[in-house]
Amino acid sequence: MERILLKNLIHTFSIDLVNWYSKNKRKLPWRDTKDPYKIWLSEIILQQTQIMQGLPYYLNFITNYPNVQALSEASENEILKMWEGLGYYSRAINLHKTAKIVSKDLKGIFPVTYKELIKLPGIGDYSASAISSFSNNEVVSVVDGNVYRFISRLLGIKTLINTPKSLKEFKAVTMKLILKDNPRDFNQAIMEFGALVCRPATPLCNGCIFKDNCYGYQNDMVFNFPIKNRKNKIRNRFFNYLVFKSVDNQTIIEKREKKGIWQNLYQFPLLETDKLIDNEEIIKHIKTLKFLKRIGSIQLFNNQNVIHKLSHQKISISYWIVNVKIIKSKSTSFDKINSYPFPKPLSNFLSIFKLQ
Numbered sequence: 001m002e003r004i005l006l007k008n009l010i011h012t013f014s015i016d017l018v019n020w021y022s023k024n025k026r027k028l029p030w031r032d033t034k035d036p037y038k039i040w041l042s043e044i045i046l047q048q049t050q051i052m053q054g055l056p057y058y059l060n061f062i063t064n065y066p067n068v069q070a071l072s073e074a075s076e077n078e079i080l081k082m083w084e085g086l087g088y089y090s091r092a093i094n095l096h097k098t099a100k101i102v103s104k105d106l107k108g109i110f111p112v113t114y115k116e117l118i119k120l121p122g123i124g125d126y127s128a129s130a131i132s133s134f135s136n137n138e139v140v141s142v143v144d145g146n147v148y149r150f151i152s153r154l155l156g157i158k159t160l161i162n163t164p165k166s167l168k169e170f171k172a173v174t175m176k177l178i179l180k181d182n183p184r185d186f187n188q189a190i191m192e193f194g195a196l197v198c199r200p201a202t203p204l205c206n207g208c209i210f211k212d213n214c215y216g217y218q219n220d221m222v223f224n225f226p227i228k229n230r231k232n233k234i235r236n237r238f239f240n241y242l243v244f245k246s247v248d249n250q251t252i253i254e255k256r257e258k259k260g261i262w263q264n265l266y267q268f269p270l271l272e273t274d275k276l277i278d279n280e281e282i283i284k285h286i287k288t289l290k291f292l293k294r295i296g297s298i299q300l301f302n303n304q305n306v307i308h309k310l311s312h313q314k315i316s317i318s319y320w321i322v323n324v325k326i327i328k329s330k331s332t333s334f335d336k337i338n339s340y341p342f343p344k345p346l347s348n349f350l351s352i353f354k355l356q
């Protein structure tokens, strides 16, 4: 079936798609440039992120680090601080690593070929394809979530998506469809069509220019595609942050060094438990800490625990305010705390706590 449809589509599909794109595309700053540095920044920021959420981050990065040299000279803390709230912080760490490699080993010249790009930290098949085709017009097709959805519905592809096998299959199909003399617009167009017309929950099938040839639409199976894995099990975690506050306005923060969520970001000392705990249990724990002299009051800041959801985790968060006289350990002033990068639940907490 797929082969017949593909044969029928191949002649006009790419031209119709690119024509649709030229009339309907959203105006976005990274579409007006062929600078691989700017395209790379936009692609890394937009992974797992909605355009409207990523746009201010992109503009902020470009303003503060207009070229790869400037980005390579920033500290990791500065980059993580600017990334704060965007999530998936390994992207920011890899961004910094790549900037340093390009600046030092490649003499500041950002690569534009798929072969060179794929070697850099944080650049996988999707990013290498996108950057090389948008900056260099390389004939290589991009496959992101929008492409998986649009093409699987259009051609009735029943392969489980987001696997190495499906990536190979979808790349092979899109390479048959790609406009060889304009891969840049073709790739932008196929993703834009998936995002604006062949949308996940509300596809605009009635007005779709491909509906007469669409397998999903013709067989009333639009919502059967793409074929996805069953949802992963969600892990429940309970975080108790100990927010120490001394009489001279000092507190304790630490860097999350271990692999896992929020790596290299800062936090208040954390007590992770397997369920919600009460005052009594937290006091028992605090009494074991040697660096405190005379503990004052301990109170729970949030009566209702804060829920922070990640793709595979649900974290219930309690912020315990621990008033102490002196901290006999490396401490940080609350006045300077904003210069450190924190995960979203902690930067949200700090913005409320500091106002009080």
Ligand code: SF4
Pocket: 150, 153, 154, 197, 198, 199, 203, 204, 205, 206, 208, 209, 210, 211, 214, 215, 216, 217, 222
């Ligand atoms: S007809 Fe509907 S499902 Fe098919 S390509 Fe168009 S929007 Fe997507």
